[in-house]
Amino acid sequence: MNSVNDISNSALTAYGIRQAVTAHNVANLNTDDFKASTAINKEKQNGGVSTSVLKNSDSVDISREAVNMISNSSGYKANVKTMKAAAEMSKELLNIKA
Numbered sequence: 001m002n003s004v005n006d007i008s009n010s011a012l013t014a015y016g017i018r019q020a021v022t023a024h025n026v027a028n029l030n031t032d033d034f035k036a037s038t039a040i041n042k043e044k045q046n047g048g049v050s051t052s053v054l055k056n057s058d059s060v061d062i063s064r065e066a067v068n069m070i071s072n073s074s075g076y077k078a079n080v081k082t083m084k085a086a087a088e089m090s091k092e093l094l095n096i097k098a
Helices: 004-027 062-097
Strands: 037-043 049-055
Touching: 004 037, 004 049, 004 062
Parallel strands: none
Antiparallel strands: 037 049
């Protein structure tokens, strides 16, 4: 099993990729014949997540992209807090043992 930091780090990478896909879709909103992409997360066997990017046949829906931006930002912040909490717990454990 991977550590909390390894799992959270993979999630941070995944949310970064998802946000890049969303930004790419928004940037090409008015490009003729542009088809939106979607980032799909998949759970890894030993913990963590991997992300793949798929091309859709749909055009860009700005409301969907806005929701994705908010969701990606919230997920990223949650994983940063998880890493901070793990660091604080390790620090407290070392203080107890000292």
